[in-house]
Amino acid sequence: MxxxxxxxxxxxxxxxxxxxxxxxxxxxxxxxxxxxxxxxxxxxxxxxxPLDYFGYNVYFANNYSADANAPDLGWAGMPRTQMGWAITPEVLYWLPKFLYERYSLPILITENGMSNLDFVMRDGKVHDPQRIDYMYRYLSALHRAMEEGIPVIGYTVWSIMDNFEWAEGCDPRFGLIYVDYRTLERIPKDSFYWYRRVIQNGGLED
Structure with a gap:
């Protein structure tokens, strides 16, 4: 550098x-x-x-942003979500390690997920392979930290269904369940069924 x-x-x-x-x-x-x-x-x-655990929302590493206080390590065409956020799975390895070493508290990932260009396809389903791949990579990184002794007590995917996102409104779709805002119909996406299997199996399986 x-x-x-x-x-x-x-x-x-x-x-x-x-x-x-x-x-x-x-x-x-x-x-x-x-x-x-x-x-x-x-x-x-x-x-x-006194606190029982350290809860933290995490989506990407800050040094992949345009933050003037840090060197931007991004590159042209790097993978990003629909929100423009860099996809950096390694953040779920390094951040829990840093937080535990600094604060000596069990770690709870209170939010993690991605906005995706989701829509109902011709077969009436919502296919979101990018989200499945995203979650697999991030959860794998988190599991690596756990294998090295970091006490992770939980992981919460954001979010269970598409919702109103702060200043962004209803355009970003973070959910595992698709919401048609005109009719309020709800359609589980492929990622919903995939993550259900992850939970049922007690972890990732190749």
């Missing part, structure tokens, strides 16, 4: 935009160095309370 990129990217400040600017005070009872003048000792004492 070039010197200029090294100066531009600071692991603490880069990661702060994702987790430790709020998690350090909450879990460790101390503020990152660059927040010392923001939080008082009394506030830190109030914020920091």
């Amino acid at each position: 070039k010197k200029q990129e090294n100066e531009m990217f600071d692991i603490e400040k880069g990661f702060s935009m994702a987790a430790n600017w709020w998690a350090d005070p909450m879990v460790l009872g101390k503020a990152p160095e660059y927040m010392d003048e923001i939080l008082t000792g009394e506030e830190l004492k109030f914020i920091s309370q």
Whole structure:
């Protein structure tokens, strides 16, 4: 990495935009160095309370974004979801490891999934092989972390069905179940049946 990129990217400040600017005070009872003048000792004492686990929503690695605080490691034509988010399965290996090493709490993945260009096809079904491949890769990475001793207590796919997505409205489809917003008809996608087998089998099977 070039010197200029090294100066531009600071692991603490880069990661702060994702987790430790709020998690350090909450879990460790101390503020990152660059927040010392923001939080008082009394506030830190109030914020920091015993926790049973660390829950985190995760979709992609931040250094694959256009964030000016980090070198963009993306490349032309790299795989992305319908939302334009980079597909980086390795984030479900490295992030649980980092969070556990930093906070010593069991890890719960509270959200993970992808928006996809889903529609009802001629056979009346919704085929979403990209989502199945996405979930397989991300779950494989998470399983790798678990095999190395990271205590992962759960994984929640986002989402069970297509829904209203914040400022994006109803266009992004994250669901395992397709929703026709005109009639409210619900059609389980291929990924729904695939993930049901994953749950029934207690994990991934090739």
